[in-house]
Amino acid sequence: MLDKIFDYLNFHLSIEAAIVLLILMFLEAVLSADNAIALAAIAQGLGDKKLETQALNIGLVVAYVLRITLLLTATWVQQFWQFELLGAAYLLWLVFQHFTSEEDEEHHHHGPRFNSLWQVIPVIALTDLAFSLDSVTTAIAVSQETWLVLTGTTIGVITLRFMAGLFIRWLDEFENLEDAGYITVALVGLRLLIRVVNEDLVPPQWLMITAIALILIWGFSQRTQPVSVTEPEKTEVVQSKEVEEV
Helix, strand or coil, X not given: CHHHHHHHCCCCCCHHHHHHHHHHHHHHHHHCHHHHHHHHHHHHHHCCHXXXXXXXXXXXXXXXXXXXXXXXXXXXXXXXXXXXXHHHHHHHHHHHHHHCCCCCCCCCCCCCCCCCHHHHHHHHHHHHHHHHHHHHHHHHHHCCCHHHHHHHHHHHHHHHHHHHHHHXXXXXXXXXXXXXXXXXXXXXXXXXXXXXXXXXXXCCHHHHXXXXXXXXXXXXXXXXXXXXXXXXXXXXXXXXXXXXXX
């Protein structure tokens, strides 16, 4: 029984397999940065730290099931350009929704707002699936061994959860990071759209990684100015002293 399962998964241990697995893990980590920011910004729409954590945990479990399904059916999915068109349209819609949202007092846009946990979970899962449409081609190109790709995907989802948790905190600390994240989402959406139009026009992966890195550097370039509460307190103290003297 096990040998049949291993044959189906192309399970063969070797030095080459270990190297390929490391490459897949590296690619998953590098290509997950923009995905992690997007998921963090979506979860942040709940406005409650406890609910945000729950949304990421449950949402990524669902996303993991969808990723595995996508990988196991990748050969079939790649025959239909409509899937990539839907993924591109969804990601670009998220970007449009973000940049057309109302600005806060600091003139910054924010992602969608949600009233309940169960509104966020499908959005997180679908967003990750749309990103996976772009990365599945890379994963399959690196290795044809199913078990290696599945293992890399599993590690990638765990890495994504860790990174999304960090980005939720960093979104409050760096004022340009959310906009930077959605710009990278737009790049992934446009890449999928270009692939639908003409495969030969798709920019190479190294160029995408470089562009995403530069955009994230801009995103981390400016910290949010802390709200000062000392001046009003000092004013109140001075006023109280004046009243006592009178």
